[in-house]
Amino acid sequence: xxxxxxxxxxxxxxxxxxxxxxxxxxxxxxxxxxxxxxxxxxxxxxxxxxxxxxxxxxxxxxxxxxxxxxxxxxxxxxxxxxxxxxxxxxxxxxxxxxxxxxxxxxxxxxxxxxxxxxxxxxxxxxxxxxxxxxxxxxxxxxxxxxxxxxxxxxxxxxxxxxxxxxxxxxxxxxxxxxxxxxxxxxxxxxxxxxxxxxxxxxxxxxxxxxxxxxxxxxxxxxxxxxxxxxxxxxxxxxxxxxxxxxxxxxxxxxxxxxxxxxxxxxxxxxxxxxxx
Numbered sequence: 001x002x003x004x005x006x007x008x009x010x011x012x013x014x015x016x017x018x019x020x021x022x023x024x025x026x027x028x029x030x031x032x033x034x035x036x037x038x039x040x041x042x043x044x045x046x047x048x049x050x051x052x053x054x055x056x057x058x059x060x061x062x063x064x065x066x067x068x069x070x071x072x073x074x075x076x077x078x079x080x081x082x083x084x085x086x087x088x089x090x091x092x093x094x095x096x097x098x099x100x101x102x103x104x105x106x107x108x109x110x111x112x113x114x115x116x117x118x119x120x121x122x123x124x125x126x127x128x129x130x131x132x133x134x135x136x137x138x139x140x141x142x143x144x145x146x147x148x149x150x151x152x153x154x155x156x157x158x159x160x161x162x163x164x165x166x167x168x169x170x171x172x173x174x175x176x177x178x179x180x181x182x183x184x185x186x187x188x189x190x191x192x193x194x195x196x197x198x199x200x201x202x203x204x205x206x207x208x209x210x211x212x213x214x215x216x217x218x219x220x221x222x223x224x225x226x227x228x229x230x231x232x233x234x235x236x237x238x239x240x241x242x243x244x245x246x247x248x249x250x251x252x253x254x255x256x257x258x259x260x261x262x263x264x265x266x267x268x269x270x271x272x273x274x275x276x
Contacts (some may be wrong), residue, residue, distance in 0.1 A: 111167025216256020
């Protein structure tokens with residue numbers, strides 16, 4: 001049963017990834033993600049439904065438009081595949097939350113699971129947009145606040161886990177304040193989109209646990225610094241070169257959410273050997 005749920009979530013993720021490609025292309029340009037229907041950016045031919053099957057259509061068309069044969073960017077299938085894999089990973093990680101004997105706890109876990117899926121889908125879109133255009137659109141971040149905070153608070157109320165709400169609020173406020181200070185004190189170091197994204201990522205991570213928040217926050221800077229150094233080593237950037245930080249915040253949150261609590265527990269156990 002578990003494997004079937006993971007497979008279904010992966011297929012759903014492919015479909016969501018296909019929609020996120022539309023979001024990635026249109027949102028930075030201020031266009032509607034609903035209308036008009038998808039079309040080739042070169043010849044403007046409307047994409048038929050059978051040419052819009054996630055991942056499969058790109059492979060069957062050999063990465064080219066059926067009408068004008070212009071190359072279709074590999075970013076499209078990559079986004080679909082990444083979203084599918086992340087949906088499957090989220091399902092495997094979350095299944096313990098909603099696999100319960102009581103209906104109320106099952107509902108609580110399901111609400112949290114849906115909130116995590118929303119974060120994953122939005123995160124994929126934000127990461128690609130930030131890489132391409134150095135933007136973190138408010139049109140994606142603000143709904144993430146609304147859905148994430150509402151859903152996770154509802155989940156905690158259903159399970160009577162009020163400590164999770166306290167952690168989430170404290171974590172979101174704490175990391176959001178830290179990023180705000182960096183934004184003010186180090187001009188050009190961060191964008192305001194990074195600050196707003198930090199607040200909701202911290203809310204999610206702290207809701208999972210302090211370990212998730214600590215590891216996620218630290219890895220964001222580690223990944224960002226490592227990427228910046230790599231660009232300098234290969235001659236693609238010089239000192240002062242700005243990089244998109246949003247993707248590394250999201251990647252850090254992914255690692256923190258999955259392994260942060262266990263890593264923090266192991267660290268505390270290691271420290272206790274010297275204290276006792």
